[in-house]
Amino acid sequence: MYNVLFKRLPGNEELELPSKMSELAAGFDLRAAVSEPVTLSPGERKLIPTGFAMAMPGELEAQIRPRSGLAYKHGITCLNTPGTIDADYRGEVKVLLVNLGQEPFTIERGERIAQMVFQVVPVVTIQEADELPDSVRGAGGFGHTGV
Numbered sequence: 124m125y126n127v128l129f130k131r132l133p134g135n136e137e138l139e140l141p142s143k144m145s146e147l148a149a150g151f152d153l154r155a156a157v158s159e160p161v162t163l164s165p166g167e168r169k170l171i172p173t174g175f176a177m178a179m180p181g182e183l184e185a186q187i188r189p190r191s192g193l194a195y196k197h198g199i200t201c202l203n204t205p206g207t208i209d210a211d212y213r214g215e216v217k218v219l220l221v222n223l224g225q226e227p228f229t230i231e232r233g234e235r236i237a238q239m240v241f242q243v244v245p246v247v248t249i250q251e252a253d254e255l256p257d258s259v260r261g262a263g264g265f266g267h268t269g270v
């Protein structure tokens with residue numbers, strides 16, 4: 124169990140904090156903190172504020188992921204999915220949405236636009252090496268086993 128601190132940014136006191144829509148949902152839904160409705164034309168991308176900043180334990184990251192309903196029905200997704208929120212980031216969490224649909228899409232204040240999933244990040248050290256251990260795959264990749 125991890126405890127994450129959320130701080131509402133000024134002007135967003137009434138906005139609901141990220142929340143799970145069911146007990147076992149993996150993601151906390153994020154709400155748009157836009158001051159007025161924002162429209163994304165087809166192909167357009169915009170950085171949408173969430174109205175909060177946070178502090179999580181150092182071993183965690185948070186991933187910003189699209190909501191499947193918005194993607195399926197309207198072609199709205201996160202351009203940089205999954206967006207990475209670093210444990211030491213104290214700025215406002217933002218969501219980079221893009222409209223891959225055929226129609227303009229308008230985002231209203233408070234609308235659930237994406238979800239945030241927390242993950243433990245393994246501690247990794249980088250060690251330079253002249254040789255790498257053999258493996259069955261070797262250097263094969265990018266479809267070398269067939270499509």
Ligand SMILES: O=c1ccn([C@H]2C[C@H](O)[C@@H](COP(=O)(O)OP(=O)(O)OP(=O)(O)O)O2)c(=O)[nH]1
Pocket residue numbers: 187203205206207208209210212215216217218219
């Ligand atoms: O969807 C996102 C992605 C990132 N961030 C914030 C939190 C994250 O910790 C910071 C930096 O993100 P990232 O490392 O992906 O960006 P960068 O392009 O490498 O920029 P930087 O040089 O600031 O690390 O921006 C968001 O609010 N939303």
